[in-house]
Amino acid sequence: MIRFDSIAKQHGHQILFLEASAVVQRGEKVGLVGPNGAGKSTLFRLVTREEEPDEGQVSIDRGVTVGHFSQDVGEMKGRSAVAETMDGAGPVSAVAAELAELEHALADPARADELEALVERFGHVQARFDELGGYGLEARAREILAGLGFSDAMMDGDVGALSGGWKMRVALARILLMRPDAMLLDEPTNHLDLESIIWLEEFLKGYPGALLMTSHDREFMNRIISKVIEIDGGELNSYSGDYDFYEKERAIADAHQQAQFDRQQAMLKKELAFIERFKARASHAAQVQSRVKKLDKIEKVEPPKVRKTVEFEFRQAPRSGEDVAKLAGVTKGYGARKIYEGFDFLVRRGERWAVMGANGAGKSTLLKLVAGESQPDQGAVTVGASVKMGYFAQHAMELLSPEKTVWETLQDAFPKSSIGSLRTLAGCFGFSGDEIEKQCRVLSGGEKARLVLAQMLYDPPNFLVLDEPTNHLDAATKDMLVRALQGYEGTMLFVSHDRRFLSALSNRVLELTPEGAIPYGGGYREYVARSGHEAPGLRSATKRS
Known part of the structure; x- marks a missing residue:
């Protein structure tokens, strides 16, 4: 459904991706992981065409709709939270807007001479609205907002009066109501309480489309995803399994790579010692040259990238009373x-x-x-x-x-x-x-x-x-x-x-x-x-x- 083919991307002097490839299949739930600044948000922008790769290509199957939730929610005011949510529902929201315009036109005496054409158009638009499930749209919008913690009063109040955290929830609700073929969710659990996180888990488990998301909530990731795409040193590495499985596999891969590196280093040390010892002896010139050529041809094993975690140890706290x-x-x-x-x-x-x-x-x-x-x-x-x-x-x-x-x-x-x-x-x-x-x-x-x-x-x-x-x-x-x-x-x-x-x-x-x-x-x-x-x-x- 979404393919990254040998993509390269650079921001200033920072190389984010270099010949990186990965694929998100239809219906897959994928966690995108990597350290801060590795390029997770950039990868989302490549999918939405807000940015283009310097090399390679990002391809999306024809007809696939993509919904993107990011931390930048933009300006929201002048409408209710329900209306703002419904506005993001994809094609049905455009049809709803035309239906509302036609209702106003039909009630306008100044347009009485257009009545026949307006009635005919209204019939077509109304049929399309019904076909897209428009008449259940508000009920679904309210159900989603309720799941994300909104009271009825908050749903019907001006969205502009809400805090930034609640506006984030409205932006998330828009994407969930849209139900696109593929969803890109950048830290969707930020600003959510536990009840809303658990509700969102259940919603996403039942969502039939493809999902590519980042989250700092390990438990949330574990319950939803069945695949991990890791950004590591400009590459995209895929792992089948949840976040815990990815961590175990990553640790095993690092251990194997470290063992390979150590073995090669020991061999190189031995060979270099031989070369150093006999390089001045004419009797060993052929052997020395042979080993030098051999070392030149060896493909060097890199050590695993260090994932530096510094542990913090508490000083002893003074004892309190009971x-x-x-x-x-x-x-x-x-x-x-x-x-x-x-x-x-x-x-x-x-x-x-x-x-x-x-x-x-x-x-x-x-x-x-x-x-x-x-x-x-x-x-x-x-x-x-x-x-x-x-x-x-x-x-x-x-x-x-x-x-x-x-x-x-x-x-x-x-x-x-x-x-x-x-x-x-x-x-x-x-x-x-x-x-x-x-x-x-x-x-x-x-x-x-x-x-x-x-x-x-x-x-x-x-x-x-x-x-x-x-x-x-x-x-x-x-x-x-x-x-x-x-x-x-x-x-x-x-x-x-x-x-x-x-x-x-x-x-x-x-x-x-x-x-x-x-x-x-x-x-x-x-x-x-x-x-x-x-x-x-x-x-x-x-x-x-």
């Missing part, structure tokens, strides 16, 4: 809406609470109350003896000084630390080489999150309060963070929509429901087994749609 945080009889509301009423909650030392709840259940509010960022209307919030708290929230990234570099930010935070230890810290969180000289104002959302987490975890608190710490992080940084936090000996209270993060790090779950808070002993896996669902909002989401 009771780390306590909420007693807490009431909290916004306007007429009560979030908590007479709420009691206790966090003990060594507990790792994952807070679950649908949108608006009060997850972030709970973390703000514990962190002292918000005060209860009634009741008391107390933090225990010897507790040193680290609070990560999305607004923390806005507190970075825009003119300072990454390096200056770390040095200012830890003036007594050695240059070596700070460089190691920067490397752990993905800042190596010249990247430490970047000013904070030019950092991406993911880079800012990494910098804030680096500052927080270098001199670790004994109580971590984390509100969506993996938002914007790539898969490698997420993996590093999970491994680091698995070795952390303090207490945690966190919200996350990443199921790997939830599974690996929780030993308690607090589910916030309209009926009240329900604590679960055991971590996220036990919560799923006991509750029968992966996220509490799924039941209401199912009812809504």
Whole structure:
């Protein structure tokens, strides 16, 4: 369906692709992987013809429709979320627009002399609209928006009033409603909560077309894809299987290549030693020449490309008291809406609470109350003896000084630390080489999150309060963070929509429901087994749609 034939593409001095080939077959679900800057978004733009390859060609079967969701959603305002979604439905949206124009024309007295022609055209257009399933279009648009977390009021309100994250969801809904023959999805789970991610999983599993997508959510990829195309050093390598299978196969291939490289290096060392030893002896001249020619003809084995991951090890956090945080009889509301009423909650030392709840259940509010960022209307919030708290929230990234570099930010935070230890810290969180000289104002959302987490975890608190710490992080940084936090000996209270993060790090779950808070002993896996669902909002989401 989509073929990349020996493509080459260069941006400035950076070579992205060199004689790269791959194919996406009809109905295949394919994950596109590669490090940041490898060319994933460029590959999408080559398919949509926004860019052309320097060499080779990208071919798409005749008649195939392609829908592309990217992080650049463009301007949206002046229409409802439903109308904006329906506008992206492909040919049917154009027919719907003509139908609406004809309805206005038929009601216009000034065009009475055209009535016969208008009625005839209206009949043709109406038949085409029905043929394309147009009369069920709004219902399908509302079903998709509901699955992505929209309330009825949000669907019918002006899309211009929505935040950037919700506009992203509208842009995604447009592509899903279009149901093209091939879908290109660039990080579709960014800005989605867990309920919406799980709904999207089910939608894509049932989608009959071809899918090519990127995602930093490993669990999401594993549940959908059956093939991986990897961008590696300008090449496109294909693997049959999910993301976990790809990682295993990649590790095996790297091990084989390393073994081949080591064997060849040992042989070369031996041959070069012989040449060096006997090159001055006339009696061995023929043998030396023979071996020199042999070495010239050998095809050199390259070592596997180093996938550098620097592990982060926590310093020992100071020990806190047994009771780390306590909420007693807490009431909290916004306007007429009560979030908590007479709420009691206790966090003990060594507990790792994952807070679950649908949108608006009060997850972030709970973390703000514990962190002292918000005060209860009634009741008391107390933090225990010897507790040193680290609070990560999305607004923390806005507190970075825009003119300072990454390096200056770390040095200012830890003036007594050695240059070596700070460089190691920067490397752990993905800042190596010249990247430490970047000013904070030019950092991406993911880079800012990494910098804030680096500052927080270098001199670790004994109580971590984390509100969506993996938002914007790539898969490698997420993996590093999970491994680091698995070795952390303090207490945690966190919200996350990443199921790997939830599974690996929780030993308690607090589910916030309209009926009240329900604590679960055991971590996220036990919560799923006991509750029968992966996220509490799924039941209401199912009812809504």
